[in-house]
Amino acid sequence: MVQFxxxxxDFMSYCQCQNLRPKTMQSYEQxxxxxxxxxxxxxxxxxxxxxxxxxxxxxxxxxxxxxKYTIVVNEQSRNMNFPxxxxxxxxxxxxxxxxxxxxxxxxxxxxxxxxxYIKANxxxxxxxxxxxxxxxxxxxxxxxxxxISVLDISKFHEYRDxxxxxxxxxxxxxxxxxxxxxxxxxxxxxxxxxxxxxxxKGKKGRMVFYSAEMDKYLKRWLKFKDxxxxxxxxFCTNQGKPLTVGNFETNFKQYAMRIGLKDAxxxxxxxxxxxxxxxxxxxxxxxxxxxxxxxxxVTEKAYLDLDNDDLRTNYAPxxxxxxxxxxxxx
Numbered sequence: 001m002v003q004f005x006x007x008x009x010d011f012m013s014y015c016q017c018q019n020l021r022p023k024t025m026q027s028y029e030q031x032x033x034x035x036x037x038x039x040x041x042x043x044x045x046x047x048x049x050x051x052x053x054x055x056x057x058x059x060x061x062x063x064x065x066x067x068k069y070t071i072v073v074n075e076q077s078r079n080m081n082f083p084x085x086x087x088x089x090x091x092x093x094x095x096x097x098x099x100x101x102x103x104x105x106x107x108x109x110x111x112x113x114x115x116x117y118i119k120a121n122x123x124x125x126x127x128x129x130x131x132x133x134x135x136x137x138x139x140x141x142x143x144x145x146x147x148i149s150v151l152d153i154s155k156f157h158e159y160r161d162x163x164x165x166x167x168x169x170x171x172x173x174x175x176x177x178x179x180x181x182x183x184x185x186x187x188x189x190x191x192x193x194x195x196x197x198x199x200x201k202g203k204k205g206r207m208v209f210y211s212a213e214m215d216k217y218l219k220r221w222l223k224f225k226d227x228x229x230x231x232x233x234x235f236c237t238n239q240g241k242p243l244t245v246g247n248f249e250t251n252f253k254q255y256a257m258r259i260g261l262k263d264a265x266x267x268x269x270x271x272x273x274x275x276x277x278x279x280x281x282x283x284x285x286x287x288x289x290x291x292x293x294x295x296x297x298v299t300e301k302a303y304l305d306l307d308n309d310d311l312r313t314n315y316a317p318x319x320x321x322x323x324x325x326x327x328x329x330x
Contacts, residue, residue, distance in 0.1 A: 002046035004036045007117065011108050019203060031104035035059060048112055053122045056105070060129070063098050095131035102128055137268040138275060143261060144169070150258040156228055160235050160243070161251050163221040165269060170214040172273035172291050174201060175266045179243050181234040191215050195292070206292050274299075279313065 008029070015025050038059055039045040045055065106123045113121040139147070148166065153159040168178055177195050185194040191212070197205045210218070225231075231240035237247075249266055256264030270291075277287050288299040 002040065004039065004046055004048055007048040007112065008032045008036065008108070010117075011111050014111060021201065027100070028104050028107065031101045032108055035101070035105055038062060048109070049118050051109075051122045053125060056102075056123055056126050060098060060102065060126075063093055063101065064129075066093065095129040099128045099131060102126065137263075137265075137271055139261070139264075139268060139272050143259065144272075146259045147255060147261065151255060156224075156238070157251070159221065159224055161248065161255070163217060164235055164248065165252070165266075166217055167210065167214060168266070168269040169273050169276075170210050171208045172270050172277070172287075173208055174270060174292075175248060176201075176245050177292075179233075179235055179245060179248065182232050183234055184232070186218075186234060188215070188219070200292055202292055202294055204292070206289070208290060 011032070012025065012029055015028060020028075039051065039055065042058075042062075043055055045051060102123075106126075109118070109121050109123045112118045148162060151158045151162040151165075153162055164178055167173070168175065171178075171193070173193075173195070177199055180199045181193060181195075185196070187193070190209075191214075192207050192209050195206050195208060197203050200206065222234075225236075229236055229238070229240055233240070233242045235243055237243055252266045253264060256262075274287060274291060277290075278284070284299055285296055288296045291299060293299045
């Protein structure tokens with residue numbers, strides 16, 4: 001092991017103490033190990049202390065020029081992951097992916113600098129690549145109704161998934177949060193669900209609320225569920241355990257294919273909740289709280305991409321001239 005290995009191990013131990021989600025930690029470790037491999041092989045750098053700003057900028061260029069799946073930490077992994085079978089092998093790495101790598105590397109060096117492991121922070125002035133954000137995926141009313149209609153609610157798993165789909169688009173919850181809901185956290189009287197800190201991305205508990213329409217669907221689902229499964233979870237498998245994100249994602253894509261909806265993914269339901277909330281007159285601050293974002297800025301970056309039709313719809317009720325002509329005053 002070189003010193004860089006110990007630097008990364010120390011950082012990962014810190015992340016573990018902060019109770020970061022396993023997915024977040026895996027993202028950090030992958031980005032850092034690939035970066036370390038590059039530094040050792042190309043620049044013969046074996047310690048974070050020796051990394052300079054120029055090395056990071058050259059690394060960004062290196063990532064931009066290399067194709068997808070051509071960069072690995074261990075060459076032996078190619079024998080297990082079979083990247084040669086992927087249809088996007090050697091295609092350019094997206095700016096979004098490169099910026100994610102940079103973001104993870106920045107957290108690492110910030111940690112080392114703030115704890116005095118290094119004297120200078122080499123990534124302090126390194127900027128992320130300019131990247132035009134892709135608008136969130138939107139599903140129309142008709143598409144949503146078709147999606148719901150093709151699920152066979154006589155089958156336990158499809159009735160369960162149908163209820164999950166409706167609940168997410170009604171509340172804006174993340175899929176992972178939804179699948180871990182326990183019956184004790186559902187308040188039927190107040191039509192609310194408590195999401196405990198251990199189940200949320202930001203490790204902060206919050207309340208979400210569902211509509212009177214969803215209340216009817218939820219009560220019917222619970223009666224159906226209780227006839228066939230005994231489980232503490234609102235949405236469970238045949239064994240009474242919580243459904244995994246991966247399994248639901250697979251199911252959702254299959255349902256979407258039934259109506260010819262390509263490249264569909266469950267997160268688009270949360271995206272649709274956010275956009276519809278704004279289009280129906282909701283304010284950005286309330287939306288940020290409901291979604292569980294760390295700040296309003298995060299919400300703005302994620303969801304304020306209304307198109308011209310959306311702006312036209314939002315504008316109409318606030319036309320000054322219309323109001324003057326109708327009431328004679330502002």
